[in-house]
Amino acid sequence: MKAVTAYIDTTALKNNVRQIRTKVPKAKLIAVVKANAYGHGLYPISSALTDEADAFAVSRISEALSLRTSGVTKPIVLLEGFYNDEDVEDISTYDLYTAVHDLEQVEAIERSNITKPIHVWLKIDVGMHRLGSHDPKEIQTIKERLERCPQVRKPLGLISHLSVADTPSEEQYNLEQIEFFYKIKESLNFTGTCCLANSAGIYRWPKSHTEWVRPGIIMYGISPFANLSGQDLGLTPVMTLKSSLIAIHKLKAGDKVGYGAAFVAREDTTLGIVAAGYGDGYPRTAPNGTPVLVNGRRVPTAGHVCMDMMFVDLGKDSQDKVGDEVVLWGKDLPVEQIAEACGTIPYELVCRIMPRVSVEFN
Numbered sequence: 001m002k003a004v005t006a007y008i009d010t011t012a013l014k015n016n017v018r019q020i021r022t023k024v025p026k027a028k029l030i031a032v033v034k035a036n037a038y039g040h041g042l043y044p045i046s047s048a049l050t051d052e053a054d055a056f057a058v059s060r061i062s063e064a065l066s067l068r069t070s071g072v073t074k075p076i077v078l079l080e081g082f083y084n085d086e087d088v089e090d091i092s093t094y095d096l097y098t099a100v101h102d103l104e105q106v107e108a109i110e111r112s113n114i115t116k117p118i119h120v121w122l123k124i125d126v127g128m129h130r131l132g133s134h135d136p137k138e139i140q141t142i143k144e145r146l147e148r149c150p151q152v153r154k155p156l157g158l159i160s161h162l163s164v165a166d167t168p169s170e171e172q173y174n175l176e177q178i179e180f181f182y183k184i185k186e187s188l189n190f191t192g193t194c195c196l197a198n199s200a201g202i203y204r205w206p207k208s209h210t211e212w213v214r215p216g217i218i219m220y221g222i223s224p225f226a227n228l229s230g231q232d233l234g235l236t237p238v239m240t241l242k243s244s245l246i247a248i249h250k251l252k253a254g255d256k257v258g259y260g261a262a263f264v265a266r267e268d269t270t271l272g273i274v275a276a277g278y279g280d281g282y283p284r285t286a287p288n289g290t291p292v293l294v295n296g297r298r299v300p301t302a303g304h305v306c307m308d309m310m311f312v313d314l315g316k317d318s319q320d321k322v323g324d325e326v327v328l329w330g331k332d333l334p335v336e337q338i339a340e341a342c343g344t345i346p347y348e349l350v351c352r353i354m355p356r357v358s359v360e361f362n
């Protein structure tokens with residue numbers, strides 16, 4: 001009997017990428033594998049995508065170095081740039097591509113005594129106000145400094161990130177952001193490669209498609225949009241999170257279940273104990289009634305999720321047995337539905353898979 005296993009379907013992953021390519025047939029694809037490939041496993045996912053992706057993107061230099069030292073040879077992009085002077089040396093040694101979003105980073109590159117110039121994408125702010133400048137004069141200054149810098153390869157790339165690409169009501173703001181990107185590209189004469197669209201941009205904003213695109217969540221078969229599932233977008237979930245029933249009890253109407261008695265049986269029923277909890281990454285915020293599949297049948301959770309276990313209401317006539325399979329999300333139970341029940345986004349749920357969960361790849 002297994003406690004918790006994340007089954008990772010690399011065939012679905014590759015098919016998703018092929019499906020994504022049909023939306024952006026001319027673009028080169030940077031597979032976003034930050035945060036342990038959204039909880040799916042950094043190296044196995046990247047190696048499965050060796051022939052599918054043109055480059056990889058991560059957020060931490062540790063992730064980039066681990067990919068390089070595992071033998072990944074495609075370009076690896078640091079989406080947030082770097083934070084420490086020493087990182088510049090690693091970027092050069094390991095031939096990484098870094099975003100540069102401010103003058104402090106430019107100065108760190110200027111100070112470095114690397115001999116092999118590094119690949120830089122100048123990161124600008126088109127409207128999110130997270131990283132990068134939104135001021136054309138300041139962008140010009142950063143650009144000129146980088147261009148004068150012998151430690152930097154030319155021409156520079158240009159990169160930015162859309163803040164509301166998943167929000168259809170923000171049509172005007174999306175168009176403004178995309179327009180700002182092209183305005184900077186043209187007025188400041190960027191001749192290098194450009195990259196703007198994330199998953200939502202790829203599916204919904206054709207104008208955001210540049211030479212490079214950066215899909216993340218859609219590669220994993222999950223929708224970036226609140227009202228659509230991955231399946232609606234022609235995608236297949238890559239992760240299926242499974243557990244087992246480890247105990248079964250008959251309950252009488254009025255019986256109180258779990259910490260804080262957060263579930264009270266309204267009628268006689270059967271309670272299943274599942275060997276998965278928030279210590280595995282199942283969200284404790286899942287309310288009573290969050291769907292779970294037991295023997296392929298949708299049943300509701302009952303009571304607070306514990307660290308190592310959770311409860312499901314199997315119904316009065318349950319024939320389920322100890323050892324039976326429980327699907328927490330994945331094929332036949334989109335993680336989008338669990339996220340919605342918990343008031344969060346599916347990105348967070350898959351990212352939070354804990355190290356003790358065993359992972360199996362096919």
Ligand SMILES: *Cc1c(COP(=O)(O)O)cnc(C)c1O
Pocket residue numbers: 032034079160161197198199200214215216217218224
């Ligand atoms: C995470 C991230 C992406 C991928 O976003 P998805 O919505 O998962 O496609 C792209 N670009 C940047 C800068 C990111 O941080």
